[in-house]
Amino acid sequence: MDIKELSIHNQDTIKKALQVLDKTGLGVIFIQDVDGKLVGLLTDGDIRRALIGDAQLNSPVELAMNRNFTSLPVETENKVILDNLTSKVKIIPLTDANGILVDYASINRLRRISVASPVLNGNELLYITDCVKTNWISSQGKYVRAFENSFEKYHGGRKSLAVSNGTVALHLALDALGITKGDEVLVADFTFAASVNAIIYTGATPVLVDIEKDTWNIDVKKIEQYITPNTRAIMPVHIYGHPCNMDAIVEIAKRHNLLIIEDCAEALGSLYAGKPVGTYCDAATYSFFGNKTITTGEGGMVVFKDERVAERAAVLRDHGMEKNRRYWHTEVGYNYRLTNLQAAVGVGQFERLDEFVVAKRVNADTYSKAFADVPYFQLPIERDDSFNSFWMYTLLVNESAPFTRDDLIHHLNLKGIETRPVFFPIHQMPPYVNFGKPEELTVSKWVSAHGLSLPSSVNLTTTELMYICQTINSFVADFKAVV
Incomplete structure (x- = not known):
C-alpha cells in the first residue's frame, strides 16, 4: 500500500480520517501539514476520545491527532527500528531529512519493500507444531535427519551434517579435513567475512585472491601465483548465486594436491555444468540465515565427499564425543548442532x-x-x-x-x-x-x-x-x- 493512501492533512476532517481508517485497515493514519511534514498520528482510539470531548465529525483531525509519537529517519538500520518497536509503539513512521513521511515500520514489516524476506507459508508451522507436540525440540529428532537426507539426495548421496549456522559449517569442514596452523587456504577477497574467519579459527592463514570482473568470483587465472608449499586448500565462494569456474579450480587442485571447500552459502539451487554446486569438492557448506534462499532462521549444512571425514565431523560437531560411548570424548569438539525445531523449518523450506x-x-x-x-x-x-x-x-x-x-x-x-x-x-x-x-x-x-x-x-x-x-x-x- 502506498504511503499516500495512509496519509491525510491536518485540516482534513475527522470524518475523512474515519473513512481512510476503514479503507486501509492499518489501524493508524499519518497526519501531514501543508508542506508534507509529518505532524501527528491518528488511531480509532484518538478519534473516540476526541468525540467524547468537544470534537465533531467535521472538526479538523489536528484536534484529535497524537502529537507525541515516535518517528525515525528513513536511513535508520533495521536493528534500531526493531529496538524501538514495543507493545506500545507498534508503528513507527520513517521520514526524510526534512521531516517528510517516506515509509513506516511495524512488527510485521520494516520497509515497504525489503531487500530480502523469508516466505514461511508452506509446511513449516505444521512441522514445528509436530516437534512441540512430541517434545522433540532439541538436536535429536526426525527433522534433523530428514533435513540432512534431503541434502544427501540433492548432492548425489554425499553425507550431510546439519549445523547451527553457516560460519560453523565452514569451520567444521576445515577442521574435519585437517586444516590447521601453518596451512594456507586461498579465498576470494570479495566475500562475507565468515569465509575468512572460519579459516582463521583453525589457525591456518587465509590468502586473499582478486576476483573476476564479470562474475565477481575468485579469479582462477590468478590462483596459481599464490600457491606455496604451505597451501592446503582452495575455498571458492559462489558469490550471489553465480557458480565459480569449478572445472578450472578442480584441475588446479588436482595438479597441486589441494583440498577444495566450496562456500555455497549464497548458491543453493545453482548449477555448474548441470550439477549442483557443492559436488565438485571435498566439502561444501551452506547457510540458512533469514535472508538465504531457504532459511531456518540460523542454521547451516556441511556436505562431505569422504564418509570417513564426515564421521569425524559428526564427532566434532557433538563436543568430540564418541557416538557409541556417551560422555567419552576423543577430541576437543564443539557444540555445532542444529535443533529439531530449526530443522523442521528447513524441511518445509527445502520442499519449495x-x-x-x-x-x-x-x-x-x-x-x-x-x-x-x-x-x-x-x-x-x-x-x-x-x-x-x-x-x-x-x-x-x-x-x-x-x-x-x-x-x-x-x-x-x-x-x-x-x-x-x-x-x-x-x-x-x-x-x-x-x-x-x-x-x-x-x-x-x-x-x-x-x-x-x-x-x-x-x-x-x-x-x-x-x-x-x-x-x-x-x-x-x-x-x-x-x-
Whole structure:
C-alpha cells in the first residue's frame, strides 16, 4: 500500500480520517501539514476520545491527532527500528531529512519493500507444531535427519551434517579435513567475512585472491601465483548465486594436491555444468540465515565427499564425543548442532526450493530486461556453463554514471525500497590487512565501491517489481535529461 493512501492533512476532517481508517485497515493514519511534514498520528482510539470531548465529525483531525509519537529517519538500520518497536509503539513512521513521511515500520514489516524476506507459508508451522507436540525440540529428532537426507539426495548421496549456522559449517569442514596452523587456504577477497574467519579459527592463514570482473568470483587465472608449499586448500565462494569456474579450480587442485571447500552459502539451487554446486569438492557448506534462499532462521549444512571425514565431523560437531560411548570424548569438539525445531523449518523450506529458485530467476530476468539499455550499469551475468540461482540481484554503477552508487541507494530508500551495498574487500578491514596485497586486489576494491543489491525476495509481486524498475529508470532518466 502506498504511503499516500495512509496519509491525510491536518485540516482534513475527522470524518475523512474515519473513512481512510476503514479503507486501509492499518489501524493508524499519518497526519501531514501543508508542506508534507509529518505532524501527528491518528488511531480509532484518538478519534473516540476526541468525540467524547468537544470534537465533531467535521472538526479538523489536528484536534484529535497524537502529537507525541515516535518517528525515525528513513536511513535508520533495521536493528534500531526493531529496538524501538514495543507493545506500545507498534508503528513507527520513517521520514526524510526534512521531516517528510517516506515509509513506516511495524512488527510485521520494516520497509515497504525489503531487500530480502523469508516466505514461511508452506509446511513449516505444521512441522514445528509436530516437534512441540512430541517434545522433540532439541538436536535429536526426525527433522534433523530428514533435513540432512534431503541434502544427501540433492548432492548425489554425499553425507550431510546439519549445523547451527553457516560460519560453523565452514569451520567444521576445515577442521574435519585437517586444516590447521601453518596451512594456507586461498579465498576470494570479495566475500562475507565468515569465509575468512572460519579459516582463521583453525589457525591456518587465509590468502586473499582478486576476483573476476564479470562474475565477481575468485579469479582462477590468478590462483596459481599464490600457491606455496604451505597451501592446503582452495575455498571458492559462489558469490550471489553465480557458480565459480569449478572445472578450472578442480584441475588446479588436482595438479597441486589441494583440498577444495566450496562456500555455497549464497548458491543453493545453482548449477555448474548441470550439477549442483557443492559436488565438485571435498566439502561444501551452506547457510540458512533469514535472508538465504531457504532459511531456518540460523542454521547451516556441511556436505562431505569422504564418509570417513564426515564421521569425524559428526564427532566434532557433538563436543568430540564418541557416538557409541556417551560422555567419552576423543577430541576437543564443539557444540555445532542444529535443533529439531530449526530443522523442521528447513524441511518445509527445502520442499519449495525449486519454486523459490524460479522466483529468484524471475526477479533477475525482470530486472535485467528493465535495465538492459541503461549504459551506467554493469548487470550480473550467467555464463553458459552455469545456472545462476540469483540469490541476490546485484549490479554495479559504473564510473561513467552522473550519479554514484550511494546516490541511487539513498533515492531508493526515500521511495520505500530497501537496498544493500555489497561487501567490503576483506583486505581493507583491520583484522585482515596482513592477508592480501592491496595493489593485487584492485577488482574487488572496485566492485565493492560500486555494487548494490536490489530487493530479491521470492514473494516480490509483479507490481512491486515494476515499481522498483520504474523508480530506478526514472532516476536515471532525470540525470540523462540534465546531462
